[in-house]
Amino acid sequence: MADLKCTIAGIETINPFWLASAPPTDKYINVVRAFEAGWGGVVWKTLAVDPPVINTSSRYGAHKDGNQGILGINNIELISDRPLETNLEEIRRVRKEWPDRVIIGSMMAVIEEDVWKDLAKKIAASGVHGMELNFGCPHGMCERGMGSAIGQVPEMVEQVTRWVKEAIDIPVFVKLTPNITNILWSAEAAQRGGADAVSLINTINSIITVDLDKMAPTPTVDGKGTHGGYCGSAVKPIALNMVAEISRNPETKDLPISAIGGIETWRDAAEFLALGADALQVCTAAMLYGHRIVDDMKTGLSDWMDAQGYTSIDAFKGMAVPNVVDWNELNMNFDTKAFIDPESCIECGRCHIACEDTAHQAIVFDVAEDGKRSFTVDNDECVGCNLCQIVCPVPDCIEMRDVPTDKPYMTWPEHPLNPIKAAT
Amino acid sequence: MGHRPVTSKGCGHASPAEINANFADLHEPFSGLQAKAEASRCLYCYDAPCIQACPTSIDIPGFIHEITTGNNSGAAKTILSQNIMGGTCARACPTEVLCEQACVLNASDEQPVEIGLLQRHAVDHLMAKNEAHPFKRAESSGKTIAVVGAGPSGLSCAHRAAMLGHDVVVYEAKPKSGGLNEYGLAAYKMVDDFARREVDFLLGIGGIEIRHEQRLGDTLTLDTLKADHDAVFLGIGLGQTNGLRIEGEDMGGVLDAVDFIEALRQSNDKSKLCVGEDVIVIGAGNTAIDAAVQSKRLGADNVTLVYRRGEAQMSATEFEVDLARTNGVNIRLWSAPVEITGRGAVEAMKFEKMTLDGDKLVGTGKHYELPADMVLKAIGQKMDTGPVNGFTIDGNKLTIGDNFETSVAGVFAGGDCIKSGEDLTVQAVEDGKQAAHAIDTYLGGEG
Ligand SMILES: Cc1cc2nc3c(=O)[nH]c(=O)nc-3n(C[C@H](O)[C@H](O)[C@H](O)COP(=O)(O)OP(=O)(O)OC[C@H]3O[C@@H](n4cnc5c(N)ncnc54)[C@H](O)[C@@H]3O)c2cc1C
Ligand SMILES: Cc1cc2nc3c(=O)[nH]c(=O)nc-3n(C[C@H](O)[C@H](O)[C@H](O)COP(=O)(O)O)c2cc1C
Ligand code: SF4
Numbered sequence: 001m002a003d004l005k006c007t008i009a010g011i012e013t014i015n016p017f018w019l020a021s022a023p024p025t026d027k028y029i030n031v032v033r034a035f036e037a038g039w040g041g042v043v044w045k046t047l048a049v050d051p052p053v054i055n056t057s058s059r060y061g062a063h064k065d066g067n068q069g070i071l072g073i074n075n076i077e078l079i080s081d082r083p084l085e086t087n088l089e090e091i092r093r094v095r096k097e098w099p100d101r102v103i104i105g106s107m108m109a110v111i112e113e114d115v116w117k118d119l120a121k122k123i124a125a126s127g128v129h130g131m132e133l134n135f136g137c138p139h140g141m142c143e144r145g146m147g148s149a150i151g152q153v154p155e156m157v158e159q160v161t162r163w164v165k166e167a168i169d170i171p172v173f174v175k176l177t178p179n180i181t182n183i184l185w186s187a188e189a190a191q192r193g194g195a196d197a198v199s200l201i202n203t204i205n206s207i208i209t210v211d212l213d214k215m216a217p218t219p220t221v222d223g224k225g226t227h228g229g230y231c232g233s234a235v236k237p238i239a240l241n242m243v244a245e246i247s248r249n250p251e252t253k254d255l256p257i258s259a260i261g262g263i264e265t266w267r268d269a270a271e272f273l274a275l276g277a278d279a280l281q282v283c284t285a286a287m288l289y290g291h292r293i294v295d296d297m298k299t300g301l302s303d304w305m306d307a308q309g310y311t312s313i314d315a316f317k318g319m320a321v322p323n324v325v326d327w328n329e330l331n332m333n334f335d336t337k338a339f340i341d342p343e344s345c346i347e348c349g350r351c352h353i354a355c356e357d358t359a360h361q362a363i364v365f366d367v368a369e370d371g372k373r374s375f376t377v378d379n380d381e382c383v384g385c386n387l388c389q390i391v392c393p394v395p396d397c398i399e400m401r402d403v404p405t406d407k408p409y410m411t412w413p414e415h416p417l418n419p420i421k422a423a424t
Numbered sequence: 425m426g427h428r429p430v431t432s433k434g435c436g437h438a439s440p441a442e443i444n445a446n447f448a449d450l451h452e453p454f455s456g457l458q459a460k461a462e463a464s465r466c467l468y469c470y471d472a473p474c475i476q477a478c479p480t481s482i483d484i485p486g487f488i489h490e491i492t493t494g495n496n497s498g499a500a501k502t503i504l505s506q507n508i509m510g511g512t513c514a515r516a517c518p519t520e521v522l523c524e525q526a527c528v529l530n531a532s533d534e535q536p537v538e539i540g541l542l543q544r545h546a547v548d549h550l551m552a553k554n555e556a557h558p559f560k561r562a563e564s565s566g567k568t569i570a571v572v573g574a575g576p577s578g579l580s581c582a583h584r585a586a587m588l589g590h591d592v593v594v595y596e597a598k599p600k601s602g603g604l605n606e607y608g609l610a611a612y613k614m615v616d617d618f619a620r621r622e623v624d625f626l627l628g629i630g631g632i633e634i635r636h637e638q639r640l641g642d643t644l645t646l647d648t649l650k651a652d653h654d655a656v657f658l659g660i661g662l663g664q665t666n667g668l669r670i671e672g673e674d675m676g677g678v679l680d681a682v683d684f685i686e687a688l689r690q691s692n693d694k695s696k697l698c699v700g701e702d703v704i705v706i707g708a709g710n711t712a713i714d715a716a717v718q719s720k721r722l723g724a725d726n727v728t729l730v731y732r733r734g735e736a737q738m739s740a741t742e743f744e745v746d747l748a749r750t751n752g753v754n755i756r757l758w759s760a761p762v763e764i765t766g767r768g769a770v771e772a773m774k775f776e777k778m779t780l781d782g783d784k785l786v787g788t789g790k791h792y793e794l795p796a797d798m799v800l801k802a803i804g805q806k807m808d809t810g811p812v813n814g815f816t817i818d819g820n821k822l823t824i825g826d827n828f829e830t831s832v833a834g835v836f837a838g839g840d841c842i843k844s845g846e847d848l849t850v851q852a853v854e855d856g857k858q859a860a861h862a863i864d865t866y867l868g869g870e871g
Contacts, residue, residue, distance in 0.1 A: 066492035067464035068457075346531040349470030365471075373473070393467045394532060 002305035004040075004298060006313045008278040009171035009196040009256045011129050013102045015040040016269065016313060017294050020199075020260050020281035021106040021132060021175075024291070026080065028090035032097070037291035038298060041102025043173075043199070043281060046079035046134045047087055048108055048146070049119055053078040061208035061218035063234060072234035072262075073284055074208040076219060076226055078140045079108060084119075088126040095127040103127075104173065108134040108146045116160055117167035124168040131170055133160060135186070136177035136202025138229050148202070151177035154189035161193025171196035173258055176242075178235075179205050183242040187252050197256035198246065199281060201239045203229025232284035236262030240275060247276030247321045264293070266300025273313055274320035332415050333407035336384040336400045338362070338377045344397040347373040351388035351398060359387050438723035440695045446721035447694060450612040450747075451515075451541060459545040463491040466537045469528055474539060477526035479845055479854045480507035484523060484539055491542060500550035501558050503543055508583045508857075509576055511551065511622050512605050513850045514544035515613045518710070520743045522850070551621065557628030562589035567867045570595060570653040572640045572811075575603020576849045577839025578659030579626055580856030581863075585657075586631040588864045593653070594632060597639035603661055605849065607686045610714040611694075612721070641811030650834060655863045658822065658830070658837040659856060662847070663808035668706065668801055672764030681705065681715035681802035688718055700798025701725045704773050705753075706761055707802030708738040713745065715800045716753040728754040728794060730761070732778055733785060762791065770796050807841050819843065827866070828859035836863055 004015040018041035019025045019034050026045040034042055055077055063072045080087055095103055105128035109115040120131060135151030142149040150156045157174065164172050174190035176183060178201040187198050205227050207217045217225030239261025246252045259277030263269055264285040272280055285293050310316045340351065340363075352375050355363045362381035366374045377388075389398040412418055438446065454462065466488040474484045482503050490499035503510035519525075519540040527536030550558065567590045571578045574596035582592040600606050602619040609619075627634075638644050640660070649656050665680045667673060677700065691697050699722040705715050708731040720727045729748060731738060734757050738745060748755065759775040766772065777790040806820045816823040816831035821843040828836045838844065838855025845851040865871040 067461060346528040347469075347473065348467045348528045349472070350467065353470035373471075 002302040002310060003312055004302055006279060008258060009130060009173065011102055011171060013040040013279060014100060015298055016273070016277075016279040017297055018042055018102065018104070018258070018279060018281045019286055019291075020283040021046050021104075021134065022283040022287070023077070024283060024286045027082070027087075028094060031090075031094050031103075034286075034291045035094070035098045035101050038294050039101070039291065040279075041104065041129075043104040043106050043132050044087065044091060044128070046106040046108055046137070047084055047119070047123060048079055049115060050084050052081045052083055053140075055081050056221045058219040058221050061228065063208050063230075070232065070288055072208070072230055072232035073287070074203070074206045074228040074230045076139050076221075076228040079134070079137065084122070088123065091123075091126040091128060102129050104130045104132050106132040106134050106175070108137070108141060108150075110145045111150060111156060111160065113163050116163045120164045120167045124170055129170065130173055130196070131164060131168060132173040132175050132199055133164060134175050134202070135160070136175050138177060138179050138203055138205045139227060148177040148179055151175075151186060151202075152180055154185045157186050157189040158193040161190050161195050165194040173197045173199045175202055176200040177202050178238060178242060178261075183245050184249050184252065187246045187249070187255065191252055191255050195255070197258055197278070198252075199258040199260055200242055200246075201235065201261045203231045204235055204238065206230035231261065232288070233262045233264050236264075236268060240271060243272060243277055244275045244321065244324045247318060248324050253321075263297075266297045266304065269297055269301055270304060270316075271320075273317050275324070276318040276321045278317065328412050330411065331409045332412055333405055333410045335403040335405060337379050337382045337403055338384070338386075338388050339399045339401050340375050340377060340388075341397050341399065342374065344394050345375060346394055346397075347375070348393060349373065349375065350391045350393065351375055354387050354391045359383075359385055363388060438695060438721075440693075442723070443695045443721075447611045447615070449615050450610070453548065454538075454541050454545045459491055459542060460494075462538050463488045463542055465529070466492075467528060473526035473528060474523040474537075478507075478523045479848070479850045480513070480857070481854075482506045482510065482523075482543070487546060488537065488539070488542055491546060496546050496549040497553070497558075499546035503547055504550075504558060506857075507850065507853050508580055508626055509605070509622060509849065509853045510543055511547040511618065511625075512576070512609070512614070513853065514540050514547060515618065516605075516609050517848065517850050518741045518743065521741050551625055557625070557630075559583075559587055559629055561587055561629060561631055564591070565589040565864075565867065565869060567591070567654040568593065568652070569863060570649040570656045571659060572649070572656065573597075573603060573659035573661060573839070574601035574623070574634055574636075575659055575661050575839060575852060576605060577661075577841075577852035577856040577859075578603070578657065579623065580853040581657045581659060581836075581838060581860045582632045582856075583626050583629055584857045584860035585863060586629045588860060588869060590631070590654075590864070590867070592632045594634040595638040595640060595644060595649070596634060596636050599636050601634055601636070603659075603852075607689055608682060608711075609689075609849070610685070610718060611689055612718075614689075639811070641808075641813075646811075646832075646835070654834075654867055656835045657856070657859055657863065658812065658835065658841060659839045659852070660807070660811060661840045661852075662805035664806050665801065666804040666806060668761050668764075668803065670761055670763055672766065672770070673801075675764055675766055676769035677766070677797055678764060678770055678799045679801070681707065681711050681800040682805065684715055684800050685711075685718065688722070694722065697722055699724045700796065702794070702796045703727045703798045703800065704794060704796045705729045705800045705802055707731065707804075708733070708740060709802060709804070710740045710744050711805075712800075712802035713740045713748050713753075715802050716748050717751045719798070719800070720751050720753055724798075726754070727752070728756055730756045730759050730773075730775060730794075732758070732760045734758060756794075759792075760785075760787065764796075764799060765793075770799050772796055773799060805840075812841075827862035828855065829862065829866070834866070836866075 021043040025042040059077045105123040137147030141147035174195040209218045256278045259272040260281040263282045352363045352365045364376045392398045468485045487499040487502040523539045524536040571582045571594045601623045605619040703719045703724045716729045758778045762774040777788045822837045836859045838859045839852035840847045861871045
């Protein structure tokens with residue numbers, strides 16, 4: 001069994017799996033149940049100065065596939081709605097009862113130095129291992145000048161991070177909002193402010209569905225709805241890209257990353273680690289399936305590591321980063337073609353109609369005299385787009401085969417047909 | 425498949441509760457959740473093999489996709505636009521040899537998509553809504569068409585002809601419409617008076633009048649029909665049955681299986697129906713299976729289905745043969761009927777063991793006897809040629825041209841009385857639909 005122990009921003013954790021700041025980490029009982037289930041750490045639900053916020057009734061909405069499978073959820077919940085001292089007392093208790101697990105505090109406040117510093121000190125005094133600054137909440141709190149209202153302005157990110165670093169001496173994680181045009185601006189701002197790590201992503205602004213009877217967005221509160229934060233499996237591709245951007249940016253490549261966004265399986269976890277994450281946070285998957293979801297994450301990750309010969313997470317962490325490049329660095333001379341295995345083909349025709357209607361008319365459909373349907377790729381027409389392989393329902397039936405070539409690696413800037421190159 | 429208690433208490437004495445259980449739906453309908461889950465298994469094939477395997481060419485992946493999006497009414501319209509009796513077909517089609525047999529999932533060792541049950545889900549949804557009829561009639565052509573027989577072929581023809589703008593009068597020999605949907609299909613396939621409800625739904629198109637107890641060949645003549653209408657469609661089915669032609673066939677207790685089933689289908693209280701204690705069913709088709717299973721479910725002690733040849737030659741589908749076995753029907757193969765014995769009423773039946781000599785079926789000279797107080801004959805039906813005297817007939821079926829026209833000009837035919845595909849409800853519906861288009865062309869329309 002590969003060892004899943006790892007370290008982020010100097011904090012050791014028995015495994016990289018933490019619960020993100022959200023309902024699963026809202027109070028003593030949830031967190032204790034998480035630790036019993038095997039989670040390595042939690043980021044406590046975000047705290048602010050009293051009086052606590054008040055939440056609406058009707059809070060979550062879902063984006064589902066045709067078979068009731070949940071692709072993503074959104075929420076219009078605010079931060080912790082319980083008194084600060086109640087939360088701190090519970091943090092102290094869990095810290096004592098679970099000494100080998102990590103607890104990170106999470107906080108937000110209006111943009112006033114004293115308020116940030118006082119609150120940071122109070123929470124740090126409860127014994128948390130680190131502090132996460134919630135600059136991400138995209139609904140409700142931002143209308144009060146908190147959350148993403150700060151996270152979207154790099155100067156404010158830098159300023160507040162610096163205030164908190166001055167106030168406390170535990171590691172500071174800056175939680176970034178994805179509701180920006182370039183994640184590097186806020187990541188670099190956090191780094192300038194002295195952040196020990198960044199956590200990303202928080203939820204994405206969204207209207208998840210429209211109730212066509214009430215003619216209002218869901219979740220619907222007395223006939224009205226508002227945009228909420230989108231998360232879960234569907235946001236993973238967005239999170240992966242943002243994590244990769246920070247990992248491969250020369251300015252931020254050494255900034256530790258606590259990756260968040262749609263992690264549901266060990267494979268998701270491995271992908272984030274390969275793109276340079278140091279540890280991981282999960283919210284939606286736990287909300288949908290319970291804390292037990294971590295079992296598969298742990299056993300699956302360590303089985304895969306064993307099979308690959310990786311003895312620690314450090315052994316493969318960031319390995320995919322050098323292979324994430326700008327489009328202009330891709331090899332224009334590379335060629336791949338679809339190959340359909342006639343043995344495993346079940347003759348559904350999905351590849352044919354996809355290519356015929358929307359791609360390159362490269363899959364020839366024949367019906368033999370005995371009624372047998374056959375689908376064959378016309379190599380002259382196939383551009384290697386992968387669409388047929390994507391729509392094929394049979395695993396491994398369509399293979400994309402690389403075409404051997406003598407041609408050199410040639411990028412678009414070097415390409416003879418590039419008009420800009422031609423001009424120079 | 426629902427497994428229900430099948431008890432036997434002798435002649436027709438199953439309790440009302442047992443009867444209710446035994447004659448409830450053979451396949452429980454899907455719940456909304458089951459339908460969505462099953463629909464999501466469909467791969468949405470292109471030019472799907474299942475469509476080609478359906479005699480009425482329903483866009484199966486299309487309607488199943490509509491179910492996945494919660495568009496059940498749209499799914500029903502997709503079905504009904506090709507097959508106006510999609511409700512009966514969903515219940516009665518031998519899908520295991522039609523659409524479901526062609527499902528590409530079979531190739532990957534998976535169960536095929538349950539197309540029949542999904543079809544039922546969609547059509548039942550639409551019919552339960554009781555809304556305006558989903559199809560509209562074209563502008564009136566001013567022409568009228570006579571349809572003889574209110575079975576699936578006749579009604580399908582009438583509906584499509586009405587859609588195309590013609591007025592239709594249906595002449596039906598029996599007091600009720602539906603043909604074998606009403607009188608022949610097994611009771612547990614057509615619960616809750618579905619045949620009648622479907623006819624009512626179909627007539628919602630308008631422009632169709634049904635006149636019952638009008639038999640072509642009695643007072644009603646072809647000449648009158650031709651004089652009163654611009655075209656005639658014959659959907660008269662197979663009105664007669666084959667006999668065993670053995671000693672004792674006229675004895676009490678010896679019945680045609682179709683008559684037995686008809687009585688059962690028309691009975692208001694099946695617990696009062698009389699079935700033998702020892703029932704012998706002669707035949708190997710789905711009618712034989714239906715008669716045997718329904719006898720057993722009515723409470724017969726012993727039901728034995730006897731066939732001259734082996735299981736491989738039985739025309740009933742594998743599903744139907746399994747259904748008989750799981751209902752406790754004994755199947756005796758390689759046995760030819762020799763004689764029915766008894767004093768006035770049947771008491772026993774004698775058989776000769778048969779074997780193959782090369783390809784030829786021959787007697788072995790060995791005989792045996794089975795006790796019986798009821799014998800049901802299900803060895804095939806044939807067309808009553810009386811009403812179609814003078815038509816060209818080939819192999820007991822009306823000869824038709826490419827356009828469903830018989831040898832008599834202006835007279836078209838479809839369903840069991842012609843040779844198109846198998847004698848199945850779905851084929852009859854397709855024949856009626858195609859014949860309506862042919863008649864439209866004949867009357868100067870666009871087909
Ligand atoms: C017992 C039994 C079980 C069956 N089970 C199935 C099954 O499970 N699935 C399946 O797909 N198929 C089944 N079939 C076959 C199916 O019922 C037929 O293929 C189908 O009904 C044929 O339709 P049709 O319109 O040609 O004839 P029919 O349904 O026979 O209708 C003919 C109509 O014409 C009327 N008629 C006849 N002669 C005249 C006349 N001279 N004048 C006026 N009216 C007349 C009759 O009264 C009847 O109403 C079964 C058949 C039988 C006998
Ligand atoms: C109901 C709900 C409440 C949340 N509340 C907070 C919060 O108080 N503080 C915070 O930093 N993030 C909050 N989040 C965001 C999550 O911590 C996490 O960043 C996001 O859901 C993406 O991860 P996931 O895809 O694993 O859910 C919340 C998310 C949800 C679903
Ligand atoms: S890879 Fe794209 S172009 Fe090539 S056959 Fe498949 S769908 Fe067509």
